[in-house]
Amino acid sequence: MAAGIKKRIKNALADNNLQTALGRLAVLTKGGRRMGMKGIDFEVLRNDLHDRKEKSIANLPHLIQQFKENAAAAGAIVYEAGDAREANEYVLRLARQHGVRHIVKSKSMLTEEIGLKEHLEQAGIHVVETDIGERIVQLAGERPAHIVGPAIHKTVDQIAELLSRVTGNEIGTGSQELLDTIRDSLRQSYLDAEMGISGANICIAETGTLVIVTNEGNGQIVTTLSPLHVAIVGMEKLMGGLEDANAVLHLLSRCCVGPRLTVYTSFITGTGSAGDIGGIPLCGGQGPRELHIVLVDNGRSELRNSPEFRKALYCIKCGACLNICPVFASVAGQVYGHIYQGGIGTILTAFFHDPQRAHELSEMCMGCLACRTVCPSGIDIPRLIRNLKARKVRKHGFPLLKRVAYRGILKSPSRTESAARALAKLQQPFLDADYMIRKLPYPLGNLTDTISLPGINSSLLAGRMRSHQTPETGTKAKVAFFAGCVTAYAYPDLGDAVFKLLDECDTAPYYPAGQACCGAPAYFSGDSSTGLTLARHNIESLLLMEPDYVVTVCPGCAAMLKNEYPLLTSGDAALHKSALKLGAKVRDLSQLLIELGSESAEKATGGEIVTYHDPCHLKRGLGVFTEPRKLIEKAGYELVEMNDPDACCGFGGDALLTHPELCGSILKRKLDNIEATGVNTVVTACTACVLQLRGGLDRRKSPIKVVHIAEFLAKESTK
Amino acid sequence: MAVNPEYIERYKKEAARVGSKIFVAATAEEAVNYILALVKEKNIQTVVKSDSALAAGIGLREQLENNGVRVIETSIVQWIRQLSGGREAPLDEIAASISSATGEKIEPKPEAILKAARRVLKDTYANAGLGITQADFGIAESGTLVSLENEGNARLAAALPHIHLTLLDGNCIVANLAEAAERIKNTAGGIPGHKVPTFITYLTGRNTTGDIPGALFARAQGPEEEHILILALQ
Ligand code: SF4
Numbered sequence: 001m002a003a004g005i006k007k008r009i010k011n012a013l014a015d016n017n018l019q020t021a022l023g024r025l026a027v028l029t030k031g032g033r034r035m036g037m038k039g040i041d042f043e044v045l046r047n048d049l050h051d052r053k054e055k056s057i058a059n060l061p062h063l064i065q066q067f068k069e070n071a072a073a074a075g076a077i078v079y080e081a082g083d084a085r086e087a088n089e090y091v092l093r094l095a096r097q098h099g100v101r102h103i104v105k106s107k108s109m110l111t112e113e114i115g116l117k118e119h120l121e122q123a124g125i126h127v128v129e130t131d132i133g134e135r136i137v138q139l140a141g142e143r144p145a146h147i148v149g150p151a152i153h154k155t156v157d158q159i160a161e162l163l164s165r166v167t168g169n170e171i172g173t174g175s176q177e178l179l180d181t182i183r184d185s186l187r188q189s190y191l192d193a194e195m196g197i198s199g200a201n202i203c204i205a206e207t208g209t210l211v212i213v214t215n216e217g218n219g220q221i222v223t224t225l226s227p228l229h230v231a232i233v234g235m236e237k238l239m240g241g242l243e244d245a246n247a248v249l250h251l252l253s254r255c256c257v258g259p260r261l262t263v264y265t266s267f268i269t270g271t272g273s274a275g276d277i278g279g280i281p282l283c284g285g286q287g288p289r290e291l292h293i294v295l296v297d298n299g300r301s302e303l304r305n306s307p308e309f310r311k312a313l314y315c316i317k318c319g320a321c322l323n324i325c326p327v328f329a330s331v332a333g334q335v336y337g338h339i340y341q342g343g344i345g346t347i348l349t350a351f352f353h354d355p356q357r358a359h360e361l362s363e364m365c366m367g368c369l370a371c372r373t374v375c376p377s378g379i380d381i382p383r384l385i386r387n388l389k390a391r392k393v394r395k396h397g398f399p400l401l402k403r404v405a406y407r408g409i410l411k412s413p414s415r416t417e418s419a420a421r422a423l424a425k426l427q428q429p430f431l432d433a434d435y436m437i438r439k440l441p442y443p444l445g446n447l448t449d450t451i452s453l454p455g456i457n458s459s460l461l462a463g464r465m466r467s468h469q470t471p472e473t474g475t476k477a478k479v480a481f482f483a484g485c486v487t488a489y490a491y492p493d494l495g496d497a498v499f500k501l502l503d504e505c506d507t508a509p510y511y512p513a514g515q516a517c518c519g520a521p522a523y524f525s526g527d528s529s530t531g532l533t534l535a536r537h538n539i540e541s542l543l544l545m546e547p548d549y550v551v552t553v554c555p556g557c558a559a560m561l562k563n564e565y566p567l568l569t570s571g572d573a574a575l576h577k578s579a580l581k582l583g584a585k586v587r588d589l590s591q592l593l594i595e596l597g598s599e600s601a602e603k604a605t606g607g608e609i610v611t612y613h614d615p616c617h618l619k620r621g622l623g624v625f626t627e628p629r630k631l632i633e634k635a636g637y638e639l640v641e642m643n644d645p646d647a648c649c650g651f652g653g654d655a656l657l658t659h660p661e662l663c664g665s666i667l668k669r670k671l672d673n674i675e676a677t678g679v680n681t682v683v684t685a686c687t688a689c690v691l692q693l694r695g696g697l698d699r700r701k702s703p704i705k706v707v708h709i710a711e712f713l714a715k716e717s718t719k
Numbered sequence: 720m721a722v723n724p725e726y727i728e729r730y731k732k733e734a735a736r737v738g739s740k741i742f743v744a745a746t747a748e749e750a751v752n753y754i755l756a757l758v759k760e761k762n763i764q765t766v767v768k769s770d771s772a773l774a775a776g777i778g779l780r781e782q783l784e785n786n787g788v789r790v791i792e793t794s795i796v797q798w799i800r801q802l803s804g805g806r807e808a809p810l811d812e813i814a815a816s817i818s819s820a821t822g823e824k825i826e827p828k829p830e831a832i833l834k835a836a837r838r839v840l841k842d843t844y845a846n847a848g849l850g851i852t853q854a855d856f857g858i859a860e861s862g863t864l865v866s867l868e869n870e871g872n873a874r875l876a877a878a879l880p881h882i883h884l885t886l887l888d889g890n891c892i893v894a895n896l897a898e899a900a901e902r903i904k905n906t907a908g909g910i911p912g913h914k915v916p917t918f919i920t921y922l923t924g925r926n927t928t929g930d931i932p933g934a935l936f937a938r939a940q941g942p943e944e945e946h947i948l949i950l951a952l953q
Pocket of ligand 1: 314315316317318319320321322344371374375376377378379381
């Protein structure tokens with residue numbers, strides 16, 4: 001097995017070539033996405049695709065039958081392979097029967113998955129990858145780094161060096177020259193090949209048709225020029241008719257790199273014919289004499305039978321989720337160590353390859369939700385990752401540290417508070433004069449590797465709020481304040497700010513007694529039972545005094561209360577009903593202030609320029625991103641947008657503990673973007689983001705202040 | 720299909736956007752001149768072409784040949800016909816002409832003839848300066864060319880030569896993918912057992928690759944240029 005995951009991450013982060021090459025990804029994909037989304041209603045198209053995929057996967061056995069019949073009637077030979085070995089052996093047998101020595105191959109992740117190339121090469125058959133990126137990777141003896149851009153991790157210099165080495169000629173670093181060199185060498189391979197291997201993007205059951213898309217043109221050549229065409233297809237690619245194929249085509253290229261359609265979209269149905277001469281039929285045309293379609297299962301049935309993960313089969317391999325993934329942008333695909341990369345790759349790895357490794361990969365996820373918003377098939381990838389973690393906990397339990405932290409402490413509010421008090425004392429030796437912790441000892445040193453931490457505030461929020469546990473009686477709207485852990489223990493002043501702002505809106509804020517951690521840290525680590533205990537607890541405490549609203553300053557908590565509690569409680573009808581009731585009352589502070597038509601923000605003078613960082617769970621979890629901006633501007637400030645304001649700050653749940661260096665790299669991009677704006681203040685609306693950004697800027701000794709919007713507005717209103 | 724000038728306009732815009740060179744010819748003469756000029760500019764000696772009623776209609780082959788360009792038909796039936804001096808010949812005569820053209824002894828059997836034709840044509844495509852094919856229809860919303868065939872020669876003539884030119888009847892443009900699917904469904908497969916033709920290709924713009932930094936818009940593995948000649952004959 002390759003080096004351990006931590007080592008691989010470290011190497012990737014230290015690899016300057018890789019980091020340079022990756023810089024290109026962002027530019028390429030950002031422009032591409034903008035272009036791709038132009039003129040379409042993405043939500044409509046993606047709902048349509050999601051529904052069609054859902055239906056196809058539900059109907060899979062029937063579609064397979066139908067496809068087999070129609071493909072066979074058109075002259076194709078369909079073979080169903082249960083696993084990698086069966087698929088590989090079938091192709092090798094076929095190659096031997098036909099005396100094949102040279103094979104050309106177009107891009108197919110599935111062939112990588114099953115190790116087909118290696119299998120054939122071991123038998124002495126020469127296999128040439130014909131996608132230019134794949135060819136580069138093949139010559140370099142590596143694996144694809146991205147499902148769509150296999151060589152995205154390479155710089156021009158590296159490619160030139162590689163080609164010079166392989167060809168024995170000095171090849172310059174001009175892009176066109178590099179391309180020409182590869183193209184010319186491939187041309188001969190096409191002519192020599194006795195077999196062409198391809199994948200397929202879609203299989204149409206109604207007509208027995210393969211749909212294959214490529215941009216380079218190699219797919220056309222591979223599937224036509226060789227006398228034998230073998231298409232290796234995962235069975236999840238089956239769909240009913242041409243309309244279903246259109247739903248995929250509408251989004252595949254747009255989501256991948258931007259254009260409306262890939263350059264070549266090829267529909268292949270059986271084998272062809274050149275007609276007849278003088279009434280005598282020519283039995284064949286100029287395409288392959290035989291078409292073999294290998295339908296591969298290799299874990300797909302198991303995936304289909306796992307309701308928690310089934311949606312992973314809806315993936316059309318567009319790569320959009322990788323393009324937007326902050327982890328991928330830091331380390332690229334090779335770090336994942338198998339074939340499939342990123343969040344969706346983690347799930348696929350679990351079923352097609354190695355569950356153990358997949359669990360390891362799941363810890364890299366920041367939970368930023370970016371992938372979910374761009375996926376054309378409507379796959380909630382972060383949820384699948386959470387389910388994977390939960391499955392691991394169910395099967396193997398928790399490591400000791402987490403067990404103590406989540407089940408021993410977090411699960412009980414009183415114990416959490418005692419722990420905080422104890423820590424407030426224990427932290428003393430490490431606390432600097434400004435209440436920041438800059439260096440923790442082993443085994444916690446990790447935590448302060450890339451950021452400085454806030455000290456635990458000795459005056460905990462719950463104590464301060466003791467006199468505000470009931471709302472003022474009268475007609476004012478009752479607003480329950482749910483603080484969340486970071487506010488409660490690190491930033492209790494925020495509580496005062498919230499009360500002030502809510503008072504000014506003429507509401508009756510209060511701090512419901514007994515509120516506990518929302519449970520998100522445990523739940524998203526896979527600990528559903530702690531999640532459920534805390535959900536039950538919070539639902540009761542928060543609904544007790546029948547508030548009109550429940551307000552938070554941490555969107556992670558808000559999303560947990562609103563979106564996850566109803567799911568968590570689905571096994572208990574009464575509790576579930578309460579969860580829904582609670583969910584309907586939950587608001588982020590900015591959202592509520594706008595909803596109440598906040599008057600707290602009279603136009604102030606001064607007009608300092610500030611920038612705003614979108615917290616992942618506020619923008620993507622709750623759909624709130626205009627409200628904070630409006631409030632900032634209403635308060636008389638000038639807002640300058642940073643580059644990628646909604647990119648994750650790297651405060652990544654589990655990953656913060658397991659892979660702090662990865663979080664540090666994501667944070668670095670965020671801080672660079674903040675600094676590039678030239679502002680003195682960055683406003684955000686999440687306590688965790690505040691912690692992360694402050695910690696990072698402190699490390700940089702930057703004078704830029706990070707302010708939570710609650711404090712920002714409260715301070716403003718006293719002016 | 721009715722002429723729809725709006726579709727032509729949209730088509731032109733979208734095809735140009737994705738990097739195709741597009742020309743609308745109002746007369747046969749304009750069409751022929753466009754191709755002759757292209758051939759001259761690129762110094763093209765050999766053209767491979769697939770069956771095309773539009774090309775026949777404007778006398779394209781004769782015009783090219785008159786200008787000293789070698790035109791090779793790529794559908795096997797037409798290729799044989801061309802070898803046989805433009806007429807239908809019996810099997811043994813066909814085998815003999817192929818034998819003398821290739822220097823290899825060919826049996827007068829369909830299978831042997833097919834194999835020989837495949838072998839010869841395979842090399843022909845890649846050596847041709849220009850491939851001329853005819854699209855069955857275009858898709859306005861994406862500037863796409865759609866070609867339906869059973870033989871596979873049109874795809875090769877579109878992919879392997881140095882430059883590719885597609886003839887498109889201005890009357891044959893549909894609005895979008897959904898209409899394209901409808902049209903395809905209403906096209907018989909043409910071979911027993913086929914519900915649709917063997918090869919259907921949607922060609923949208925010019926082949927590209929993002930795999931090499933700095934070369935996003937460079938030619939990848941297909942032709943260097945994609946020309947679309949719309950015949951909107953009056
Ligand atoms: S999970 Fe969604 S976004 Fe990611 S590759 Fe698959 S279809 Fe594309």
